[in-house]
Amino acid sequence: MSFVEYSDCIQDGDVAIVYLGHESMTPVKVKRGAQTQTRYGVIRHSTDLIGQRYGSKVTCSKGGWVYVLHPTPELWxxxxxxxxxxxxxxxxxxxxxxxxxxxxxxxxxxxxxxxxxxxxxxxxxxxxxxxxxxxxxxxxxxxxxxxxxxxxxxxxxxxxxxxxxxxxxxxxxxxxxxxxxxxxxxxxxxxxxxxxxxxxxxxxxxxxxxxxxxxxxxxxxxxxxxxxxxxxxxxxxxxxxxxxxxxxxxxxxxxxxxxxLRVHDVRTVYLPLPDFGPDPSVQIQPDSTITPPQNHASIAVKTTIPPRDVQxxxxxxxxxxxxxx
Amino acid sequence: MSFVEYSDCIQDGDVAIVYLGHESMTPVKVKRGAQTQTRYGVIRHSTDLIGQRYGSKVTCSKGGWVYVLHPTPELWxxxxxxxxxxxxxxxxxxxxxxxxxxxxxxxxxxxxxxxxxxxxxxxxxxxxxxxxxxxxxxxxxxxxxxxxxxxxxxxxxxxxxxxxxxxxxxxxxxxxxxxxxxxxxxxxxxxxxxxxxxxxxxxxxxxxxxxxxxxxxxxxxxxxxxxxxxxxxxxxxxxxxxxxxxxxxxxxxxxxxxxxLRVHDVRTVYLPLPDFGPDPSVQIQPDSTITPPQNHASIAVKTTIPPRDVQxxxxxxxxxxxxxx
Amino acid sequence: MADNVDDDSLYTIKEGDYVVLRRGDVFKAVQIQPKKKVIFEKQWFFLDNAVGQLYSTTFELASGGILQPRKPKDPESSTDTKGAGTDNRNIQDDGKSQKLTRDDIETLKEQGLKGQEIIQQLIDNSSTFKDKTEYAQDKYIKKKKKKYENIVTILKPSCRILAMMYHGREPGKICHLRYDTLAQMLTLANIHANSKVLVFETCAGLVLGSVMERMGGFGSVIQMYPGGGPVRAGVESFGFPAHFHDTLHEFPICHLNALIAGTLDTTAKDPSADLKESDMAAEVKTEAEVKTEAEQKGSPEEQSMETNSGADGSLVPKKEEEEEEKRREAKAQEKKVKQEEKRKKLAAAASLLEGRNADGLVIASRFNPCPVLMALLKFLSPSRPFVVYSQYKECLIECYTKLKEQGGTVNLKLTDYWLRHYQVLPNRTHPVLLMSGGGGYLLSGTTVAAERSKPAASRRDEEPAPKRQKVTETEG
Amino acid sequence: MADNVDDDSLYTIKEGDYVVLRRGDVFKAVQIQPKKKVIFEKQWFFLDNAVGQLYSTTFELASGGILQPRKPKDPESSTDTKGAGTDNRNIQDDGKSQKLTRDDIETLKEQGLKGQEIIQQLIDNSSTFKDKTEYAQDKYIKKKKKKYENIVTILKPSCRILAMMYHGREPGKICHLRYDTLAQMLTLANIHANSKVLVFETCAGLVLGSVMERMGGFGSVIQMYPGGGPVRAGVESFGFPAHFHDTLHEFPICHLNALIAGTLDTTAKDPSADLKESDMAAEVKTEAEVKTEAEQKGSPEEQSMETNSGADGSLVPKKEEEEEEKRREAKAQEKKVKQEEKRKKLAAAASLLEGRNADGLVIASRFNPCPVLMALLKFLSPSRPFVVYSQYKECLIECYTKLKEQGGTVNLKLTDYWLRHYQVLPNRTHPVLLMSGGGGYLLSGTTVAAERSKPAASRRDEEPAPKRQKVTETEG
Known part of the structure; x- marks a missing residue:
């Protein structure tokens, strides 16, 4: 590993980026015998990191897992x-x-x-x-x-x-x-x-x-x-x-x-549909007395929202x- | 007509906004007997404007037509x-x-x-x-x-x-x-x-x-x-x-x-689909020898684009x- | 009619007034009620002392939650920060720069030192403050101010203040409608006195109130409301004079199809009155404190479904049956009166709508706006503006497309706005570092005479016309 | 290996060099060719005189289209504008403020006055100039400068200059990719020397060239190209030394399915070689002048369909038949050689791809990006960055959704950028009044070890995690 050249595998002495979840990462100095505590449990460097491929999934002691990423200036x-x-x-x-x-x-x-x-x-x-x-x-x-x-x-x-x-x-x-x-x-x-x-x-x-x-x-x-x-x-x-x-x-x-920078968070939002009451122009069948308006009908829209506050x-x-x- | 109160109909002495098309309007002082020349032909104030309802369509001499709008500070x-x-x-x-x-x-x-x-x-x-x-x-x-x-x-x-x-x-x-x-x-x-x-x-x-x-x-x-x-x-x-x-x-x-202000122009754009060649994992029927890749297939996307230059x-x-x- | 303008009585805080508390950029709408404990910025106090004082007075919080008007000319930013360093090269981060201990500060507080004074003490006892850059000094003071100052200013409510308050405190309740976007809506819809405006909103009444403020009690506003009853908490907060409410009408959209079809019967008992009765509560609700409004999950129309399930069918001891009967009758009578009121209101609103000659339309809701817009546009005169707000651009693209297909509108514009605040200080001028991510989107346009021949209408709009066409005026 | 850095030979304009002409904010890429007429900003001239001069030299246009190096220290903005009025209250718009007639100006020109001098004459002879505000003076001078100045600077090409040139002149050719967005792409994809990068673009080669510049001739770039042949006009404009091209490989995406399935046979004659032969022309094309590139309507791959219909089947007089036969044979031989070259190239690119261990992926095209992204991601090592550009946010939402479903990526981010230029002048500092409406959108992310168990992968990404998790390091 170096910040100017990729390596495939994690080695003793590397700096690796542990990816814990969305916008949650931490840098780790890889050292034979060392351990890193995360909210998903312990990562044992000798067995969990050294020799593993960058980008692989590491299962922590509590059963949770993380990804170990190769460092880049942007991750740093x-x-x-x-x-x-x-x-x-x-x-x-x-x-x-x-x-x-x-x-x-x-x-x-x-x-x-x-x-x-x-x-x-x-x-x-x-x-x-x-x-x-x-x-x-x-x-x-x-x-x-x-x-x-x-x-x-x-x-x-x-x-x-x-x-x-x-x-x-x-x-x-x-x-x-x-x-x-x-x-x-x-x-x-x-x-x-x-x-x-x-x-x-x-x-x-x-x-x-x-x-x-x-x-x-x-x-x-x-x-x-x-x-x-x-x-x-x-x-x-x-x-x-x-x-x-x-x-x-x-x-x-x-x-x-x-x-x-403007960040767009991708979301699916559900928009309720308004209920304008029964439409008299639509002939109601005498046998089906019950045509309740779809009170809680809604449509799903794939959209993006901005974070509330931005830089x-x-x-x-x-x-x-x-x-x- | 007044800039602080709506009227229904166009009267002699009013200022009306003639809507000629997208982002193309012109103010007109309405005067009995007057005429206004537009690219769609002449508008005769006495017959075409006075007494007409604001918002109505006026057919010009060349057969083209315009809308006549009530003035507002924003149109002004x-x-x-x-x-x-x-x-x-x-x-x-x-x-x-x-x-x-x-x-x-x-x-x-x-x-x-x-x-x-x-x-x-x-x-x-x-x-x-x-x-x-x-x-x-x-x-x-x-x-x-x-x-x-x-x-x-x-x-x-x-x-x-x-x-x-x-x-x-x-x-x-x-x-x-x-x-x-x-x-x-x-x-x-x-x-x-x-x-x-x-x-x-x-x-x-x-x-x-x-x-x-x-x-x-x-x-x-x-x-x-x-x-x-x-x-x-x-x-x-x-x-x-x-x-x-x-x-x-x-x-x-x-x-x-x-x-x-940011303006979003609504557009339907057509994006070509890439042609990756015949997919060998898909079994080709021996009788239908011709399965040409859909070379010019594209999808339509409803989107907005910004104007190239903005204020x-x-x-x-x-x-x-x-x-x- | 001698208008004594500067008559202080117009500007005096009175019991029952709806006011807005302000500290820095933080606002809160409350009603002045005797002996009522108010919690603001994690501090509690009573507003009783504010009565009789003038609006825009700043108060200090004394012990026991008592407000005391601050002496004038105690400028807010006088904290002495002379002698800023130009950079922070000499600052060592050893955590020992502040000589005052936490106990020291508590002692100062007990001695009755005001916030401002405590901050000055902290500055004087900081070994690093004078070496900090002005920027860092500024940040330090702001942080401490937030912690130790305890002043509050009482303001007369206005569209500006309430819009900023909602956006800052509870954007979810107003569909994240930012105040500058609301400003655009009011202007784009040409809201003004002596016009007839339709409003459909689920923004806690903020949009409705803003429209009413701009109309100044002249003309009429018809609130088209979804579900059980109209939400008005935001309107209350404006503290409008009583006659403003005479200009406000309401129409439940669940009768919209009937109204459009011409089958709405406003003379008979409202067939869905039972369902809607419970919503009276919503209208009577005078709680100006927006915090208590519960629009978040259970929206008003959902809540209304659950109420009014009554005591029918339950077993009542025989002795009390008679009384119960009387009570029931009284209740029924009351209900009847209310229903009659409701019927009248509906009839009044319906007759306003029937002319289909409204002057403006404002939509801002969490509903999919397209069907709402298409239904309500029918009630506008030609050559009148409308504006639709949505948090999501996609919804307005749908509206735009539908309107283009259908015709009957011109000048369609889909927009949003960037809002930047600036720090303007000697040698420290720059845009404020934190910024709102977005203020929502608007679709605005103007109605024109409806027409069935679509192709003609769309023909010219599609072609990119020259920006300004030469027009020559001739007499004769 | 004595590096004499300031050896002027490195910075001297030579025949055959790819250079960029600049006047103000306007750029144009051309190749230095003897006696070739160049048209720039509505003026024509020859570049012959530039040969032997240093890069960044500014030339005056003399009569006959001859370039003459401008004397140094003739600062561009020295036009004397002293004595600006503070407002324009006294200005009457009577159209008589300029004393010089059009004929006067023509005479000045014939007298050989330079642009700068003519402008000064115009200012001196304007009765209103000194009463105009500085702002208005500025506008006046700019307008006149554009009309009367005739200078041109010759620059060495760079990613910065070419990106600004394309964006300013022909944004349609580069999918409206703004230069600051391109800058983000190169950084987000961690483009650097000694890596292996995949590029899929229809941006006239600008993106490809920018990637190559950043790699400095170290490592390898594989251009994945659609249709008949790779577009490289933009790459030529960079004027890279020859060895840079050794690092550039190309792979036609029409073989992508075969490659993925492992059925691509690069040893045999390329079955579609006939179809693609005509594209050699595109590769050989050395025309740096982007204006002549015809991507606008007929895109390269469409054009390629029409060529190569040959002379087969036409009637040829008997006498010439033999010669014709020979020519045909020669042609066939040539064709064979070219096909062999092509085959080798394909084999080389395929072998680079087969390891599926690329270090970076950059996509910027007019194609729907989602299928492209999903196909090409397969060729990246885990823990490598990728970035996709699209002019339309909707396309990237689709990519995002698909990636989330499929797993195998983290740190997904959909972004765009605001770019503001500032005018910084004494007492006249403000953002530039005209601004680019948009620079397009980016989706970036990092690959991780592929995994079929989707729910686990998506589980945590959905939950809003704390911004920074406390991590404690322990030894032992």
Missing amino acids: TVNLPHRTQILYTTDIATITMMLELKPGSVVCESEPQLLKLHIIVSVSPVFILPVCVCVSGTGSGSLSHAILRTIAPTGHLHTVEFHQQRSEKVLEEFKEHRVDHLVTVRNQDACKDGFGVTGVADAVFLDIPSPWEAVKHAKAAMKKHGGRVCSFSPCIEQVQKTCEAFSDQGFEEINSIEVL GHTGYLTFATKPRT | TVNLPHRTQILYTTDIATITMMLELKPGSVVCESEPQLLKLHIIVSVSPVFILPVCVCVSGTGSGSLSHAILRTIAPTGHLHTVEFHQQRSEKVLEEFKEHRVDHLVTVRNQDACKDGFGVTGVADAVFLDIPSPWEAVKHAKAAMKKHGGRVCSFSPCIEQVQKTCEAFSDQGFEEINSIEVL GHTGYLTFATKPRT
């Missing part, structure tokens, strides 16, 4: 421990496409740990556009996992987090998820200290309270020939300042958008293109 | 001559409810033309909460007609328009629509000169570029015991300044909202309550 996003507000899949998907992320070779030679990757790239290095991404505001790592999935096996992520505890924790998770070879975590302040790299990034993502302060650092981190940048901010004032900073720094195609706003996404400089 | 909104950007029914409906508009007696004794209305109110004047509305930014009169419909027969509208040509034109329309007894149009600048009344309004509506400059005048126009106010602005910066002004002037329950924003509506002062 709904199951990760929250250390901060996180980005959700709807925004992540938009960011990934709009930043034009894709697998790519690593270019930043100052990153020694990446040299080994060149073997993989060697298929046809000339044709692969290099991709390297800088992120400020690693937070809980929700977006980071999705980026790593998309730029693997040949891209690299530089992520900056000012909160030391959080930067340590997220690095630990990257190791557990076997993606640490694709990422460099720096514990610094992107607004003051930048990203720790210069001229290597194809894309930069900003998720910090004052993104406008980091725009010049973003520019410096990006490749000479240009690239894409995105800033996520909940408040419109932040967007205004960020757009101004992008414009001041010569960015082009500045575009602020908002994407909102009405996460943040604005501001994209821009760094031109050739 | 989609048919009126645009002299400015106008408010549409979705915002108007929200404004009407959120300003708590309803029929009410007129209270402003400085308005001599209103005295005659007291006769109508006399049914039980004690119980009727007085309703009087001030609007700045009459514009093309789209909202005004809707307000008049709602506060008639016993309310009064004071509307202020700084553009002289427009204020004259709208008054002319109020006369044609037989609602002029319910409205006072003033040609002045609400930001500088206010509404021309003091302490009489139950509700105030602002549709001007700098609503925050008119907030203190709005307060002055309103009744001592309080009332509701609304400001419509396309830009968020206007909303921010207006909210601040409301707050500074002691308004309460300040609430900014946005309502967007994505009209403006923000900021509501507030003036407390007792």
